[in-house]
Amino acid sequence: MNGQRLQDLVAFLAVAEEASFTRAAARLGMSQSALSQTIRALEERLGLRLFARTTRSVSLTSVGERLLALIGPSMGQIESGLEQITALRDKPAGTIRLSADEYAVHSVLQPAIARFLPVYPDIRIELAIDYGLTDIVGSRFDAGVRRGGLVAKDMIAVQISGPHPMAVVGAPSYFAQRSPPKHPRDLTEHACINLRLPTHGEHFAWLFARAGKEQRVKVEGPLIANSIASVRDAALAGLGLAYLPQAYFREALASGALIEVLSGWRKTFEPYHLYYPSRRHASPAFSLLVDALRSGNSDDQHRPPAQDMTG
Template identity: 90%
Template sequence: MPGRAGDSTRAAARLGISQSALSQVIRGLEERLGLRLFARTTRSVSPTPAGERLLALIGPSMGQIESGLEQITALRDKPAGTIRLTADEYAVHSVLQPAIARFLPEYPDIRIELTIDYGLSDIVSGRFDAGVRRGGLVAKDMIAVKISGPHPMAVVGAPAYFARRPPPKHPQDLIEHSCINLRLPTHGEHFAWLFSKAGKEQRVKVEGPLVTNSIASVRDAALAGLGLAYLPQAYFRDALASGDLIEVLGSVRKTFEPYHLYYLSRRHPSPAFSLLLDALRLKGQ
């Protein structure tokens, strides 16, 4: 039977339990049962008759415990599991997908589930591991890690649109233009067209023939010449380089703060989550 005690000690060690902590567990069990389970001397510990009987009862389970510990330990070397994230559409497109495309091939046993949501989702009730939002939108009780640089916004239109209408020279000129609006689910409002010059911010309410809840649809409508669009600059970089879209009002461009990945404080994040967090973390911050 001493061998059984040795097995349980090794199993406890693999769980990260110190010898003193193990002794406390045994003493607590003895107090609860009102029986002495182990006889202790300065040089050895041996089971009492009651301890022998207890070890005989739990002995058949020790192999399963050992096997389970081996499988759990293997996760440190071969991370696996599903990570659920919520983010707005642009964060998924510009920040998450490029990083995930590099990350997943290295860890084939990790699965990532992305939910696109412009609302300020409760990651706890939604059972998400983390969310991604601009820094100013993250709740104060969350851990927030910066995962991107700032995001300049821009007003763009297709050459076909500007063939019919002169480009706006000032933000207020947009009132006379056909503009494509993005509706936010949080309050049902249109996404504000904001401009900044000399530290002063200007908000312009625009109207137009199309309202959508997807920035991909906003961009496509602008490419089709339906009107002007207000988009993150990086989202139409290729179209700008090819001449399919033209930027206007660049001198009053508004820049939004960086994206942050936010999550609840946890004492022991999973190996998979820790690896993804490191892959997303903005280097040099």
């Protein structure tokens, strides 16, 4: 149905419900003559009379009554649906699907979501952990979260975190039997817990930086995990050294359950960004979440205390 036909039917419904061209014209915000012309054109197009007119009254013909019975309920449903959609501006609702790596979920999304959802109980958020560069459009995600350098140039990107310094840590029980490494190359003599990226099947690289130079070290050890939580737990158990974002060990570093080494060689990764394809037609719920994530961007929440054995 084209737009003109829909407008003609809206005009027909107004006249039928008001039983008056004058009242119907006022309801539609148009002149009485323009409304009369619209109804006349509709009747000519159908080849049927819809209204019986006198100088004092307007009434439906039998054909008009049949048309009203056919389209009245449908037009009512359309109007009701539009009212419900419009109401979302005042009461945001719906499901927001996000793709992010495990650390982004833990450090950035979950704290913001914990503050966000109680305020908007009709909004649901679905999180999918993925280390790859997911096609968020093809996979029907509303947005993705990745480090800034990994976001495609054709995406809109909103910074939602501070930078993420990495750390090498081990438990006191581990260092009770081994001297801490003084240089990244010393890691080849240590038991290191590798993280295998679930999406790529590769080990997460242990990168270090000092004086503007970057160094990559290939490490080995007794355990490989595909979850940063498993890597951290293994380090806490004294099974070896772990290499993960420093903030992920915040409480363990503060309590002394883990000790950082090689802090002078920390590699710092760029901040996380929320990315999505277009600002057009963003739902109220999504716009509110973007604002919440942006306002939660603070370097302080990514700066844990550290205890270092080597400097």
